Amino acid sequence: xxxxxxxxxxxxxxxxxxxxxxxxxxxxxxxxxxxxxxxxxxxxxxxxxxxxxxxxxxxxxxxxxxxxxxxxxxxxxxxxxxxxxxxxxxxxxxxxxxxxxxxxxxxxxxxxxxxxxxxxxxxxxxxxxxxxxxxxxxxxxxxxxxxxxxxxxxxxxxxxxxxxxxxxxxxxxxxxxxxxxxxxxxxxxxxxxxxxxxxxxxxxxxxxxxxxxxxxxxxxxxxxxxxxxxxxxxxxxxxxxxxxxxxxxxxxxxxxxxxxxxxxxxxxxxxxxxxxxxxxxxxxxxxxxxxxxxxxxxxxxxxxxxxxxxxxxxxxxxxxxxxxxxxxxxxxxxxxxxxxxxxxxxxxxxxxxxxxxxxxxxxxxxxxxxxxxxxxxxxxxxxxxxxxxxxxxxxxxxxxxxxxxxxxxxxxxxxxxxxxxxxxxxxxxxxxxxxxxxxxxxxxxxxxxxxx
Amino acid sequence: xxxxxxxxxxxxxxxxxxxxxxxxxxxxxxxxxxxxxxxxxxxxxxxxxxxxxxxxxxxxxxxxxxxxxxxxxxxxxxxxxxxxxxxxxxxxxxxxxxxxxxxxxxxxxxxxxxxxxxxxxxxxxxxxxxxxxxxxxxxxxxxxxxxxxxxxxxxxxxxxxxxxxxxxxxxxxxxxxxxxxxxxxxxxxxxxxxxxxxxxxxxxxxxxxxxxxxxxxxxxxxxxxxxxxxxxxxxxxxxxxxxxxxxxxxxxxxxxxxxxxxxxxxxxxxxxxxxxxxxxxxxxxxxxxxxxxxxxxxxxxxxxxxxxxxxxxxxxxxxxxxxxxxxxxxxxxxxxxxxxxxxxxxxxxxxxxxxxxxxxxxxxxxxxxxxxxxxxxxxxxxxxxxxxxxxxxxxxxxxxxxxxxxxxxxxxxxxxxxxxxxxxxxxxxxxxxxxxxxxxxxxxxxxxxxxxxxxxxxxxxxxxxxxxxxxxxxxxxxxxxxxxxxxxxxxx
Numbered sequence: 001x002x003x004x005x006x007x008x009x010x011x012x013x014x015x016x017x018x019x020x021x022x023x024x025x026x027x028x029x030x031x032x033x034x035x036x037x038x039x040x041x042x043x044x045x046x047x048x049x050x051x052x053x054x055x056x057x058x059x060x061x062x063x064x065x066x067x068x069x070x071x072x073x074x075x076x077x078x079x080x081x082x083x084x085x086x087x088x089x090x091x092x093x094x095x096x097x098x099x100x101x102x103x104x105x106x107x108x109x110x111x112x113x114x115x116x117x118x119x120x121x122x123x124x125x126x127x128x129x130x131x132x133x134x135x136x137x138x139x140x141x142x143x144x145x146x147x148x149x150x151x152x153x154x155x156x157x158x159x160x161x162x163x164x165x166x167x168x169x170x171x172x173x174x175x176x177x178x179x180x181x182x183x184x185x186x187x188x189x190x191x192x193x194x195x196x197x198x199x200x201x202x203x204x205x206x207x208x209x210x211x212x213x214x215x216x217x218x219x220x221x222x223x224x225x226x227x228x229x230x231x232x233x234x235x236x237x238x239x240x241x242x243x244x245x246x247x248x249x250x251x252x253x254x255x256x257x258x259x260x261x262x263x264x265x266x267x268x269x270x271x272x273x274x275x276x277x278x279x280x281x282x283x284x285x286x287x288x289x290x291x292x293x294x295x296x297x298x299x300x301x302x303x304x305x306x307x308x309x310x311x312x313x314x315x316x317x318x319x320x321x322x323x324x325x326x327x328x329x330x331x332x333x334x335x336x337x338x339x340x341x342x343x344x345x346x347x348x349x350x351x352x353x354x355x356x357x358x359x360x361x362x363x364x365x366x367x368x369x370x371x372x373x374x375x376x377x378x379x380x381x382x383x384x385x386x387x388x389x390x391x392x393x394x395x396x397x398x399x400x401x402x403x404x405x406x407x408x409x410x411x412x413x414x415x416x417x418x419x420x421x422x423x424x425x426x427x428x429x430x431x432x433x434x435x436x437x438x439x440x441x442x443x444x445x446x447x448x449x450x451x452x
Numbered sequence: 453x454x455x456x457x458x459x460x461x462x463x464x465x466x467x468x469x470x471x472x473x474x475x476x477x478x479x480x481x482x483x484x485x486x487x488x489x490x491x492x493x494x495x496x497x498x499x500x501x502x503x504x505x506x507x508x509x510x511x512x513x514x515x516x517x518x519x520x521x522x523x524x525x526x527x528x529x530x531x532x533x534x535x536x537x538x539x540x541x542x543x544x545x546x547x548x549x550x551x552x553x554x555x556x557x558x559x560x561x562x563x564x565x566x567x568x569x570x571x572x573x574x575x576x577x578x579x580x581x582x583x584x585x586x587x588x589x590x591x592x593x594x595x596x597x598x599x600x601x602x603x604x605x606x607x608x609x610x611x612x613x614x615x616x617x618x619x620x621x622x623x624x625x626x627x628x629x630x631x632x633x634x635x636x637x638x639x640x641x642x643x644x645x646x647x648x649x650x651x652x653x654x655x656x657x658x659x660x661x662x663x664x665x666x667x668x669x670x671x672x673x674x675x676x677x678x679x680x681x682x683x684x685x686x687x688x689x690x691x692x693x694x695x696x697x698x699x700x701x702x703x704x705x706x707x708x709x710x711x712x713x714x715x716x717x718x719x720x721x722x723x724x725x726x727x728x729x730x731x732x733x734x735x736x737x738x739x740x741x742x743x744x745x746x747x748x749x750x751x752x753x754x755x756x757x758x759x760x761x762x763x764x765x766x767x768x769x770x771x772x773x774x775x776x777x778x779x780x781x782x783x784x785x786x787x788x789x790x791x792x793x794x795x796x797x798x799x800x801x802x803x804x805x806x807x808x809x810x811x812x813x814x815x816x817x818x819x820x821x822x823x824x825x826x827x828x829x830x831x832x833x834x835x836x837x838x839x840x841x842x843x844x845x846x847x848x849x850x851x852x853x854x855x856x857x858x859x860x861x862x863x864x865x866x867x868x869x870x871x872x873x874x875x876x877x878x879x880x881x882x883x884x885x886x887x888x889x890x891x892x893x894x895x896x897x898x899x900x901x902x903x904x905x906x907x908x909x910x911x912x913x914x915x916x917x918x919x920x921x922x923x924x925x926x927x928x929x930x931x932x933x934x935x936x937x938x939x940x941x942x943x944x
Contacts, residue, residue, distance in 0.1 A: 073478060073789070073791050073849065074709050074791045074793065074848070095796070112793065112796035112806070112807075112808070113796040113798070113804075114796050114797065114798035114799070114800075114804065115796065115807075115809075117798065117799065117800055118797070118798065118799045118807060118809065119809070121666070121799050121800075122663075122666065122670075122809075125659065125662050125663050125666045126659060126663050127659065128655040128656045128658065128659035129652060129655050130652075130655065130656055131649065131652045131653065136649065139645060139649060143642050143645060146641070146642065147642065150639075177635075179606050179607075179611075179635060179637065180635070180637045180638075181637065182578070182579050182580075182637050182639060183578060183579065183639055185578075185638060185639045186637045186638050186639045189638040189639075190637065190638050206638075240641055243645055244630065247629070247630070247645060247648045247649075248628055248630070250648065250652050251626065251627060251628050251629055251648065251651075252627060252628070254624075254625075254651070254652065254655060255625060255626065255627040255628075258624075258625045261662075264800070265799065265800070267800045267801075273800070280502055281502050285801070285803075287800075287801035287802075287803065288800070288801070289798065289800050289801055290800045373656075375553075375556070375656045375659040375660055375663070376549075376553055376659070376660065376663050376823045376824070377823070379809075379813045379816070379817075379824055434711075
């Protein structure tokens with residue numbers, strides 16, 4: 001980093017702004033040290049707002065989004081080379097991106113490594129698919145109606161075609177299978193309707209019977225006086241459909257949750273989990289971890305980081321009494337990392353992350369609705385960033401190759417002078433020749449998703 | 453005035469100056485550190501084989517609590533104090549249900565039991581009474597299990613396929629129960645619906661049970677990984693910086709988030725500095741008045757003592773040729789922030805040992821009737837923040853520097869006399885106000901140099917790191933700890 005101050009109006013003028021620079025570098029998480037004039041009163045809150053606004057104005061132009069600063073020192077740098085040639089994920093990168101994010105009103109704090117998957121697991125464990133009393137009541141009432149119809153169907157049949165005898169039941173068992181004919185209703189539906197009235201060669205598949213618009217059309221051997229029976233059968237099937245749609249939805253969502261919970265607590269190669277590599281030792285983990293992916297490709301990231309023309313250049317006007325100056329902050333070699341926890345893919349049964357059950361549980365809990373609910377309230381605040389949410393994850397990180405270059409320009413003067421007494425120490429990036437997997441990039445800020 | 457008051461003013465000023473320089477880099481307040489039994493900080497923390505320097509880890513794994521005699525001063529425990537205390541705290545925690553949730557669980561179990569009756573009743577109404585012989589033949593204990601057996605064995609088509617019956621959990625986890633029972637007779641619809649409802653009613657019961665078992669499993673793993681660190685669970689190996697020998701059993705893992713090269717670079721950059729200025733003068737009796745910039749001032753018997761490695765002791769206001777009238781500047785040059793953390797536990801791999809969540813939640817839940825982690829026995833420590841006397845904490849950043857240089861400019865002294873009795877070749881250790889170590893080293897951390905003033909009554913002596921301390925082998929190199937930031941897992 002270079003710290004140049006263009007024009008000096010004497011030491012006094014320079015000192016006036018030392019504190020402002022100091023606050024800015026503190027916001028940007030760079031250590032810069034000097035003896036600052038302690039009596040100059042620039043509010044760090046004001047400067048942070050100024051810096052944030054100026055930076056986001058530029059970021060908006062490029063990425064059409066606003067970024068938020070990360071407040072804690074341990075997340076200032078990220079190992080940008082997120083995987084090796086064998087596509088093992090860089091353990092240090094993963095430890096950065098799988099942190100749970102907590103809102104601190106104007107910035108965010110990233111917690112320890114793994115804190116997001118850990119908290120996600122605890123939260124998901126507390127969720128269950130709960131059936132509402134209303135649905136249970138509906139199922140019970142409908143079942144009752146179906147039972148009455150079934151009795152009617154058997155009664156109508158026997159009044160028209162005569163009582164179903166034991167020998168007829170046995171004959172039907174021989175044809176349709178012993179386990180399928182247990183009573184008169186089975187006899188009537190499976191043997192009479194689906195076999196005799198169909199084609200007398202095989203049993204009409206239930207699905208076909210269920211999906212047809214006109215039952216009588218496919219039951220070509222049905223006698224003319226079977227209309228009332230078939231009408232009742234159709235009514236029964238429709239009532240069952242109503243129940244089944246509820247039951248199927250419940251089963252589907254229950255299954256979804258079971259699979260998700262399984263993938264979270266038992267990550268394997270088959271369910272899409274990843275292996276990591278220790279960037280210091282090259283050791284590959286034998287255990288699988290919940291996966292994340294990062295875009296763009298490493299080639300693109302490296303190109304961007306090394307591109308000296310990729311500069312975000314912002315200026316913050318400073319005014320103290322009659323002295324006016326601009327602080328210029330330059331971020332060189334910037335690029336945006338897009339980060340995704342591995343999303344749950346129902347088709348392939350891979351991945352582990354799906355925020356829907358949590359969002360739904362937040363909405364449903366303590367209400368009599370069927371759906372995901374928190375059986376036990378998780379110990380996190382499910383709120384937005386502006387409401388100080390505690391359950392966030394990283395969506396993207398804006399990084400650059402070097403910590404920002406800062407300079408002050410005084411109006412009306414051109415000559416730059418080097419302020420030798422201002423010394424600096426940078427965190428990271430200055431260590432020459434580190435292996436690629438250990439290379440740091442400076443994290444300018446990021447975007448974060450809070451689940452609520 | 454007591455030495456504690458002297459220490460208070462000294463540490464207050466050091467903290468103020470350090471915060472003025474780097475305070476806003478930290479998430480929490482920077483506190484000075486009382487010189488611990490571990491000594492100085494071994495900053496060269498890892499060898500080329502990625503084995504950790506035991507002395508470094510011994511420093512950062514200490515437990516943090518407030519010093520008893522000086523407020524706002526960090527006191528470190530012995531090595532491993534934090535993991536030991538962490539393990540004890542975890543042992544006092546359990547995951548329990550509150551009264552409402554316990555009742556909810558009972559209700560859910562009761563609803564499930566009612567639904568079991570519905571399954572049996574509807575089955576018997578449709579397929580006839582289940583006899584004890586049928587139960588016996590199926591190898592089940594009750595009628596509901598019998599219906600499940602029929603569904604899993606016959607209705608699933610497993611009997612026809614010559615396969616074992618579907619288990620209860622296979623049915624519970626089926627995407628569509630109906631599709632899993634393709635050979636169910638037409639009259640089985642109601643029973644299948646009953647089973648589906650039952651499986652759904654069981655979901656909250658299972659979630660309660662899963663939450664309880666996850667809570668207790670988490671605590672068990674954390675305690676196990678902390679007590680028995682291995683390579684497999686993220687433990688680290690350490691080496692003795694004197695002998696170079698690695699220790700076989702693993703220790704609880706830590707990660708230092710700054711490279712050795714960066715720390716070295718920072719220490720080399722001595723123009724980054726923090727200073728304290730003070731003045732001394734004659735007080736009544738045998739005492740010396742000390743006035744630290746920005747503080748009220750105090751009197752002490754001795755403000756600085758230099759003890760050589762041969763055991764000779766020099767009181768720097770009473771030694772031959774010195775005087776009680778002097779200006780002093782203590783400067784910590786080449787300061788560096790060293791961030792670090794314990795190996796965070798991951799539930800997916802069960803690697804790592806530190807997870808603050810159970811402790812944080814237990815403290816937050818307190819004695820309230822809340823489901824979650826709670827203390828089931830007293831830990832005997834103040835679990836609050838450092839500022840509130842919290843006795844359970846760990847360091848997460850250290851502000852280190854080279855050994856401070858102490859520059860003393862005497863007035864009303866006798867330089868000729870001083871010169872005769874003082875040797876610049878002798879190394880020793882320095883104690884401020886009789887109890888504050890400014891670094892320590894067996895051969896003497898400090899050497900000295902002096903310079904004459906404008907007259908014989910005035911001269912300057914400067915203490916700085918001795919050649920012995922700067923020439924130690926790489927892994928024995930130490931830095932002075934100015935201060936650190938900390939976290940209290942119970943509240944932070």
